[in-house]
Amino acid sequence: MKRGSDGEYIRKGPWRAEEDEVLINHVKKNGPRDWSSIRSKGLLPRTGKSCRLRWVNKLRPDLKTGCKFSAEEERLIIELQAQVGNKWAKIATYLPGRTDNDVKNFWSSRKKKLQRLNHHRRPSSVPLKKSHKTKLKLHQLPKDSSPESSPSYQSNCSHVEPEELRMVVAPLPEMMKPNVIKLDSELSMVDDGGIIGSCFINDPSVLIRESKSSNFFDDLTQDMLDYFDSVSDP
DNA sequence: AATAAGAACAACCGCGAGCTT
DNA sequence: CAAGCTCGCGGTTGTTCTTAT
Numbered sequence: 001m002k003r004g005s006d007g008e009y010i011r012k013g014p015w016r017a018e019e020d021e022v023l024i025n026h027v028k029k030n031g032p033r034d035w036s037s038i039r040s041k042g043l044l045p046r047t048g049k050s051c052r053l054r055w056v057n058k059l060r061p062d063l064k065t066g067c068k069f070s071a072e073e074e075r076l077i078i079e080l081q082a083q084v085g086n087k088w089a090k091i092a093t094y095l096p097g098r099t100d101n102d103v104k105n106f107w108s109s110r111k112k113k114l115q116r117l118n119h120h121r122r123p124s125s126v127p128l129k130k131s132h133k134t135k136l137k138l139h140q141l142p143k144d145s146s147p148e149s150s151p152s153y154q155s156n157c158s159h160v161e162p163e164e165l166r167m168v169v170a171p172l173p174e175m176m177k178p179n180v181i182k183l184d185s186e187l188s189m190v191d192d193g194g195i196i197g198s199c200f201i202n203d204p205s206v207l208i209r210e211s212k213s214s215n216f217f218d219d220l221t222q223d224m225l226d227y228f229d230s231v232s233d234p
Numbered sequence: 235a236a237t238a239a240g241a242a243c244a245a246c247c248g249c250g251a252g253c254t255t
Numbered sequence: 256c257a258a259g260c261t262c263g264c265g266g267t268t269g270t271t272c273t274t275a276t
Contacts, residue, residue, distance in 0.1 A: 012245080012246075013245080013246095014245080015244090015245090033262090036261060036262090047246095048261070049246085049247090049261090049262075050245080050246080052261095052262070053245065053246085053263095056263090057244075057245085058244080068242095086265070086266090087264090087265090088264075088265065089263075089264060100263095100264070100265080101244080102243090104264095104265070105242070105243065105244085106242090108266090108267090109240095109241060109242065112241085113240090116240085
């Protein structure tokens with residue numbers, strides 16, 4: 001505990017069940033607002049900020065608690081992040097029952113995993129079985145796109161076998177060659193600069209370009225488009 | 235079974251936008 | 256108009272849980 005500017009003690013750290021109850025009662029009476037009055041009225045020794053966070057992330061009745069992100073939710077996060085960047089609150093609005101904190105935690109966890117796998121594997125990449133028959137779709141993000149303005153992910157897509165994805169990457173100079181890493185249900189291309197793009201093994205999947213910051217990525221994406229054009233179904 | 239490493243989750247902090255006085 | 260306050264967002268850190276060795 002420490003003192004606030006008013007001299008009153010402020011409690012920090014994990015919330016107790018009794019505190020949750022007080023907070024829930026406050027919201028029942030007043031709605032999810034007036035957070036700072038919770039402390040000023042002496043209901044809880046917590047800052048308004050802390051109360052709001054607790055409500056939004058843990059106590060809201062519409063939250064999906066205790067269940068992991070589905071493959072579809074993960075795909076949506078990756079697609080939206082590629083389009084709008086780290087706007088976690090905005091991304092969360094497309095995922096009912098999920099909070100910006102959930103999305104943010106998922107993303108940083110995924111990023112760490114890929115970084116670690118990339119570090120361990122480089123320069124070799126994951127072998128893909130030629131027998132794997134999953135079809136993949138390429139999704140080229142339109143420039144300055146937003147989820148609202150993106151009419152359909154189905155346009156500008158072509159089909160390719162996972163093994164063929166590696167063939168696209170293979171001709172690149174060794175220095176530029178990204179790793180293709182299998183992470184849960186996705187295949188991600190990663191190089192030293194981070195995640196280049198991802199595609200999904202399940203469903204009719206989409207290859208999402210996640211980096212827009214380098215000419216190399218542009219070249220790679222164009223190579224892919226050219227390649228996919230040449231192999232796509234007529 | 236014990237321990238270390240990694241993953242997942244929870245909560246705090248700083249900052250900026252917007253509202254009120 | 257400006258100063259102060261509240262709220263919301265994104266980054267970060269700390270803690271707990273799970274998995275691998």
